[in-house]
Amino acid sequence: MSYKIKNYLDRKEDYFLWDKLISKSSDHWYFSSIDFNYFHIEYLKEQNVFVDNKSFFIYENDELVALVVLIFSKDTNSNLLNASYYENYPLPWPIISDECKNRDHVYQLIFDEIHKRIKQNKIGSIKFILNSPVFSKKTEDEFIKILLNYNMIDNSYYSHFIELDDLTINKIRKSYLKNVKRNIDKFSVKIIEKDNYYKKLPEDYKLLHTQDRGKEVRSLKSYDLQLQAIKKDKAFAVQIFSNEDKLIGMLIIFLDKNSAYDGSVAVCPDYKKFYISHLLKYNAILELNKRNIKFYDLGKAAISPSYNFLPTEKNYKISFFKNGWTNNTYKKVLVAEKIFNSDSLKYFTDTTYNELYDFFNIK
Numbered sequence: 122m123s124y125k126i127k128n129y130l131d132r133k134e135d136y137f138l139w140d141k142l143i144s145k146s147s148d149h150w151y152f153s154s155i156d157f158n159y160f161h162i163e164y165l166k167e168q169n170v171f172v173d174n175k176s177f178f179i180y181e182n183d184e185l186v187a188l189v190v191l192i193f194s195k196d197t198n199s200n201l202l203n204a205s206y207y208e209n210y211p212l213p214w215p216i217i218s219d220e221c222k223n224r225d226h227v228y229q230l231i232f233d234e235i236h237k238r239i240k241q242n243k244i245g246s247i248k249f250i251l252n253s254p255v256f257s258k259k260t261e262d263e264f265i266k267i268l269l270n271y272n273m274i275d276n277s278y279y280s281h282f283i284e285l286d287d288l289t290i291n292k293i294r295k296s297y298l299k300n301v302k303r304n305i306d307k308f309s310v311k312i313i314e315k316d317n318y319y320k321k322l323p324e325d326y327k328l329l330h331t332q333d334r335g336k337e338v339r340s341l342k343s344y345d346l347q348l349q350a351i352k353k354d355k356a357f358a359v360q361i362f363s364n365e366d367k368l369i370g371m372l373i374i375f376l377d378k379n380s381a382y383d384g385s386v387a388v389c390p391d392y393k394k395f396y397i398s399h400l401l402k403y404n405a406i407l408e409l410n411k412r413n414i415k416f417y418d419l420g421k422a423a424i425s426p427s428y429n430f431l432p433t434e435k436n437y438k439i440s441f442f443k444n445g446w447t448n449n450t451y452k453k454v455l456v457a458e459k460i461f462n463s464d465s466l467k468y469f470t471d472t473t474y475n476e477l478y479d480f481f482n483i484k
Contacts (some may be wrong), residue, residue: 122182122221126234129176136177142188142456149253149259151375151382160191160346161206167340170195171393172202175238179230181387186221189231193244199468204239204247207480210325214251214264228263230388232271245465252280252453254380254416264455273459276429281419281443284451285409292447293403301403307395308369310404313358318351322358325368326387333387342450350375356384358403361397374405380416381409402446407472419443422451428473431480 129135130244143149144266151157158176160229165171173194179187190212203209215231217224238246252404253260268275285287290298313322322343330344350356355377361370373384388397409417423432432440442449460466 124230125180125183126230127176127178127180129178131174135178136352138185142178142185142218143216145220146216147219147257148214148251149216149377150213150254150380151222151377152250152252152351153190153216154350154355156346156349156353157375158192158213160343162192163343164207164339164347165194167194168197168207168344168397170207172196172294173242175242177234179227179234181222181227184220186218187227187231188216188270189235190215191235191238196468199465200247201465201468202243203465204235204244207244209248210249210337211248211458214249214457217235224263228267232267240462243462246458246460246469248276249457252382252418253455254378254418256453261453261455262344264457266385268457271459273457276456276458278454278456279422279424279451280454281422281440281447283406283417283419283447283448284450285406285415286416287410289406289410292448293406294448297399297403297445298400304395305400305403307364308397308400309362310400311360311362312404313351313360313407313413315352315354318348322351323348326358326371326373326385327461329368329371329389330385330387332389335390348373357408359401359408361400361404363392368402372401372405374409375416376412379414380418381405381414382418383420390476398442406446419447419450421454422449426480428477431476 128347129139139155143153162171162174166249172195175191175193177191178185191204192206192212193202193204194206195201196209203211217227221227235247247363251260251264267273323341326348327341327344348358356373356375359372359374360368363369369389370387372386375382386398386401406417418442422443425434426432460469
């Protein structure tokens with residue numbers, strides 16, 4: 122078999138190739154979509170930390186079989202170069218078509234090429250994340266094999282997770298159901314999907330998000346890119362309105378095959394006392410059941426301290442909230458990391474040392 126590596130050139134042709142490939146792969150999730158990648162790159166550029174896009178395709182006998190998202194950015198704290206998204210968030214795991222004839226060999230080509238591009242561009246570290254809808258022994262075995270072959274570190278974690286069915290609502294924490302029942306009639310709910318997407322939605326969400334955060338976080342263009350998935354029927358938004366028809370809460374849910382993932386959320390500060398977050402989540406679950414979605418990922422869980430993750434009080438509070446919906450159910454999310462030079466290693470060890478010093482309360 123013959124293999125070719127071609128750079129992603131951000132052309133319309135490449136856009137369609139990207140979209141076509143991920144539809145043929147079991148490895149992908151919503152985070153792998155090209156639109157979500159555009160959103161991340163736009164945000165990196167707005168923060169003045171984008172360095173380069175070195176993403177590439179691999180062809181097997183002229184058939185497209187793999188895609189690697191390889192974005193280089195500058196860390197805002199250390200000024201070091203990383204292969205990651207904003208604030209060193211991992212890149213999506215390489216995508217290989219299920220039709221690929223020789224996955225082991227293609228994985229070797231992928232990671233050899235990644236390492237070559239890392240060294241050519243003097244990148245200090247890299248992170249990849251793979252969040253499959255359900256646990257797969259085959260996927261985890263492939264992941265571990267890559268870790269061993271390329272001296273990468275396993276920094277996987279557990280995510281809050283719901284297996285949706287008709288009984289899901291009954292498993293929700295009772296106090297949440299009381300809060301929902303007490304407040305649901307005070308407000309109106311709207312589900313925004315492909316058929317009722319409106320032009321002003323990004324502007325409306327930007328205003329609400331700014332109110333929630335207490336400051337302007339990013340440009341209108343980034344919100345527009347983030348919400349493109351709704352137009353493609355790959356996401357929906359739950360909106361809560363006051364009696365004065367003011368948007369006071371919005372939750373974006375991304376969809377991928379039979380799975381859903383929490384996206385962005387914002388609540389008007391003046392209305393948080395009415396448990397708007399509960400109303401958003403409750404109505405999201407109702408909508409997911411209506412769509413026969415089987416799995417719902419609510420994000421990283423803060424279960425207990427470890428050397429890789431020392432949760433803050435805020436982390437624990439967020440996890441407590443999510444546990445009320447998931448009933449202590451978790452799913453493993455695979456994360457692979459590697460450091461390539463002494464400066465990046467020193468920054469990592471110094472930062473870890475300081476965090477552990479404070480955690481252990483060493484005098």
